[in-house]
Amino acid sequence: MITPRFECSQTPESVAVKIYCPSVRASDVEIHVDDTLFTVHLNPYFLRLNFPHTVLEDDASAARYDPSTGHLTVTLTKEIKGQEFADLDLLSKLLAPRPSAPAPVIEVIGQQDSDGTDELVARTNTLSLEREREQEEILLAAENDWQVPQEVPADPPITTTLTQSYGFLNMHSGYFKHVTHTENEANELGADAEVCTAQERRTRRRKHEDEKWDEEHYMADYADDEYIQELVLWENQENPHATTAPFQFTEDENLALLNLPRKEYLIDVAQAKSLYLTLLSVLFSYAYETRTTQGDFTPESAWTICSLTPAFSALDPPPYSAPTTASPVPSPEDLSACLAQSYRRALAFPLYRSFALAEACRADVARLLVRGTRPVLRALLATQHVLAHHEVYYVYSKIWLEDFCVWVQASARDQTLRELGAAVQSLRIPKRAIGWDLEGLEAATHDVRARESDSDDESDEEEVARQL
Known part of the structure; x- marks a missing residue:
């Protein structure tokens, strides 16, 4: 059909x-x-x-x-x-099946002859029959001088399950079995992606970020920031500060919604908080790529989005801090810890590495969230389209973006998203939270500029003196 x-x-x-x-x-x-x-x-x-x-x-x-x-x-x-x-207008939400009825809880109140006597007698009779059968075989072998084969019993095999799950609600596995042949440059776990535990993924991610961090690159972008300032000041017409026009999905977006899988998720409070935080990091990566390409995605866009999202590149989703509340809505501490990881990656991997640019992306995410479910869903559909049409990074669309699109339109509440947006808008990420000495590097850049300026002034004075 x-x-x-x-x-x-x-x-x-x-x-x-x-x-x-x-x-x-x-x-x-x-x-x-x-x-x-x-x-x-x-x-x-x-x-x-x-x-x-x-x-x-x-x-x-x-x-x-x-x-x-x-x-x-x-x-x-x-x-x-x-x-x-x-x-x-949320077509996949209309196509979703009715919520499943909760399974009945059956409690055994009592049972006659529950002392287990009958079961014990049955098991004893079975053992007796097996023993009699073995004794008959031994006697028959002795009469006919058979050599009953005997072997030293081997140790029982040790079975361990090494494969770890990952992706949306940890529902996926097996997508990285042959990753060494796919040229997946965003994957930071290599062939160990299927077996790394959650703690190992986080440790390796942080180590890789520290290795990729380049002080000279950051100082160069800080000193020569003319083009970066253009990116910071760029206005995204798809994400205006204020709009009164009614939201309407395009024909392509409606078709994408129809093609989403039909799923139902049973999510607890901790999982809901993790999903909202992961959504925040995905939107940050989308905002960075949108701003740095000025809305015109390139063949490198899929790599950039995956590299800036810890849940993609290292299979390491939030939370990145100890739980502070029992609410599914992330606290300011949760939001700060989550965005700090996105800032770290924005300063370590892509072409433009600027704290001011990361701040502009945070503001973009806030404006998306305060507008509610539909603009957020549009951003996810655009991200999913970029990844789904890439010959390597489509895997992240399968294990994250498809489910995210289904979940956002079916379960993410407008009020919750707007509250998140307001919290992100008022949030301030201190530079010391990144883990690198950004303030020291910026101060050193200013010192170098001052010395160069003094040197230029002295050279000018000497040139004027020679001319006189």
Whole structure:
């Protein structure tokens, strides 16, 4: 069956579903409505939507097929007139199955003859029969002078599972078994990506960042920052400071939403906090690449995004600090620790290494978050598109971005994202939190500039004296 392209709209009294299914026989359509569940079967198309509230198929409902455009429009009546059906533009959320009912908890209260006597008798009888059978074989072998084969019992094999899981909610493994043949330059774990524990990943990530840190590169970008200042001042028209226009996904984005997997996640508080923090680091990498390319992604964009995201390059997602609250919403300490890792990578790996540029990216992330779910989802879809179309880095789309897109539109709350955005906007990352002596290097750069300026002044004075 084919899932058709569709879109939904609503009035105070009804919900309309417009389905694109060209070259079909409209007389064969089968429509079924059950509470919040709506299904349409029109060979070879099948569509099942789960609305947030109950819809009815009554006299006011209608289905109309336009053969000139290939659209089937089904209008359903709202059970409660005037009720707002939220998120009708989040297509994958409508396609998601109904939430699974919790498994019943069965508790054994009591049982007759629960002292285990019957089970013990049965096991004793089984052992007795086996022993009798062995004794008969020994006697028969003795009568016929058989040589019963005997071997020294070997030690039981030691079985250990070395493979470690990773990715979204640690649901994935096996993607890096042949990583040595893929030329994955973003992967910092090499062939050990499948077996490194969480602590080993973090240790190796920090070590690799320290090795890649280049003081001279940082000082050069700090001293000659004319182009970097242009990047810092660049205004992203896709992420304005304030907008009143209604948000609307493009046709390509709607198609990408339809192609997302249909999944349901059971997430506890700690996992939810980790996902919000990982989302923060992914958006930071997206903001860096968007700002440094001024919105025009390049063939190197996939490498940059993966290299700046610890959860991708080292399979090391947040949190990066000890838990401070039992809330799924990250605390300021959680946010600061998470962004500090992104700053470290932005200062160690890409072409432009500037603390001011990292600060501009943080502001971009804050503006995205305060606008809510849809702009965040658009940024994730753009990132997923970049990675999914790369011959090597598509793996990170599979283990992170696809699930992230599904989770954000289905579970990430607008209010939570806006609160995160406000917290990120007011956050200040001290330079000492990066772990490198940024302030000392900047002071040394100023000293060098001052000495060069004095030297130039003396040379000018000497030249004037010679001319006189």
